[in-house]
Amino acid sequence: MSPPNPIRRHRPGVLSAVIVLLLVLTGCGGGESGLSGDTGQASEVTGEFDWKRFDGESLRLVFNQHPWQEAIEPLLPEFEELTGMTVEVESLPEEQFRQRVQVEMTGRSDSLDVFMANVQNEGAKFAANGWYTDLRPLAENPAVTATDYAFDDFSEGVIDGHTFAETLVGIPIQLETQMLFYRTDILQEAGVEVPRTFEELEQVAEAIDDPDGTRAFVSRGAGAAAVTQIATYLFNYGANWTEEGSDTAAFDSPEGVEAIDFYSRMISSYGPQGVVNMSWEEALPLFQQGQVAMYTDASTFMPNILEESTEQVSGNVGFAKMPAGPAGEFQTFNGWALGISPFSPKQNESWYFVQWATSPDVVARLTEEGIAGARESVEFGDAYPEDWVTAFTESLPEARPQLPKVGPVPEVRDAIGTSIVSAIQGEPVEPAVQESAEQFNSIVESAGGG
Numbered sequence: 001m002s003p004p005n006p007i008r009r010h011r012p013g014v015l016s017a018v019i020v021l022l023l024v025l026t027g028c029g030g031g032e033s034g035l036s037g038d039t040g041q042a043s044e045v046t047g048e049f050d051w052k053r054f055d056g057e058s059l060r061l062v063f064n065q066h067p068w069q070e071a072i073e074p075l076l077p078e079f080e081e082l083t084g085m086t087v088e089v090e091s092l093p094e095e096q097f098r099q100r101v102q103v104e105m106t107g108r109s110d111s112l113d114v115f116m117a118n119v120q121n122e123g124a125k126f127a128a129n130g131w132y133t134d135l136r137p138l139a140e141n142p143a144v145t146a147t148d149y150a151f152d153d154f155s156e157g158v159i160d161g162h163t164f165a166e167t168l169v170g171i172p173i174q175l176e177t178q179m180l181f182y183r184t185d186i187l188q189e190a191g192v193e194v195p196r197t198f199e200e201l202e203q204v205a206e207a208i209d210d211p212d213g214t215r216a217f218v219s220r221g222a223g224a225a226a227v228t229q230i231a232t233y234l235f236n237y238g239a240n241w242t243e244e245g246s247d248t249a250a251f252d253s254p255e256g257v258e259a260i261d262f263y264s265r266m267i268s269s270y271g272p273q274g275v276v277n278m279s280w281e282e283a284l285p286l287f288q289q290g291q292v293a294m295y296t297d298a299s300t301f302m303p304n305i306l307e308e309s310t311e312q313v314s315g316n317v318g319f320a321k322m323p324a325g326p327a328g329e330f331q332t333f334n335g336w337a338l339g340i341s342p343f344s345p346k347q348n349e350s351w352y353f354v355q356w357a358t359s360p361d362v363v364a365r366l367t368e369e370g371i372a373g374a375r376e377s378v379e380f381g382d383a384y385p386e387d388w389v390t391a392f393t394e395s396l397p398e399a400r401p402q403l404p405k406v407g408p409v410p411e412v413r414d415a416i417g418t419s420i421v422s423a424i425q426g427e428p429v430e431p432a433v434q435e436s437a438e439q440f441n442s443i444v445e446s447a448g449g450g
């Protein structure tokens with residue numbers, strides 16, 4: 001999750017009225033009730049690609065207030081000039097944004113065309129409800145996709161992470177990987193190298209930790225907030241969230257228990273007091289203020305660390321990929337994407353916007369402004385430290401989604417988080433993880449699977 005950003009709002013005063021109106025129209029129902037709207041694939045278009053094919057049409061876009069949204073809005077006149085289409089944009093705070101999209105999907109609204117989506121949070125649920133247009137046929141149709149779009153420039157792992165039941169639900173617009181931030185001066189003074197494995201991470205922590213001064217390590221410990229961060233540890237120990245091909249919990253395997261035990265031991269042995277109450281909002285300032293020497297979290301915090309840390313810290317920060325584990329090196333990602341409503345009668349037109357916003361040119365321009373895109377070929381400007389670029393680009397090709405691909409993501413995050421908190425507090429790890437797995441399975445079963 002990215003830090004708060006001061007972004008202008010569009011029409012916030014009408015949100016409640018619109019939600020109430022839609023609920024009345026739909027009878028709070030889902031599935032087949034509510035407004036009419038054709039679902040399924042976009043109608044087939046043939047012939048040569050032409051940016052002006054849909055000249056005169058209009059699109060309605062619903063965005064979450066986010067740094068990407070703030071950066072793309074000034075460029076929208078370029079899209080309108082290129083295509084002859086006009087766009088209407090609504091940008092809402094995240095909670096209200098999620099409410100708006102869910103209400104309109106439940107009501108099968110045919111006025112929503114393109115929307116931002118965080119597929120790791122709602123992807124499985126929306127896909128199970130049929131609330132996404134499959135974008136792959138559009139991306140592979142030369143009549144509606146420009147020859148220079150370069151769809152294969154998105155890594156296989158990232159595209160797989162945006163695919164549910166063979167449906168490509170979104171094209172990524174912004175990605176973050178997990179990354180190790182560290183104090184170069186402290187490691188140099190201790191005569192230790194940047195850790196490349198979990199074993200080395202603990203060895204370095206032991207060498208530099210000062211219980212009465214700068215602690216060695218911090219990451220998120222606040223239950224559900226820690227789940228995204230523990231994913232890399234889980235995979236690198238050889239475990240997975242679920243059994244292959246099913247929604248049954250698999251993180252209670254011996255390897256999963258080892259991963260959670262290691263993560264909790266690092267935080268409890270070499271971290272500050274009160275870490276079980278820390279998400280990124282509490283952990284990031286500790287690194288910025290020089291109270292901890294190593295911090296693992298989202299790559300997107302790089303500007304905050306360089307611009308808002310103490311002078312001593314900002315001048316001595318290094319960036320590295322997450323260390324490898326006993327089972328190898330598997331990196332993780334999270335981020336936002338653009339999806340197209342299956343109830344929109346303008347799915348081909350909507351695809352024009354999605355491909356423009358995720359085109360090599362637009363992604364490169366936004367990346368220069370600090371919005372790291374998902375394309376492998378993107379070049380980073382001088383604002384990005386060289387070691388950050390190396391860590392980020394080398395992490396993407398094989399990166400896996402951080403969260404389980406199941407429907408009730410918030411609920412299962414809470415269940416997993418309880419075992420992490422228990423482990424940090426010194427409780428026996430294995431029974432706590434097994435209990436979390438049982439809760440996980442019960443939640444998923446009650447929700448009707450993925």
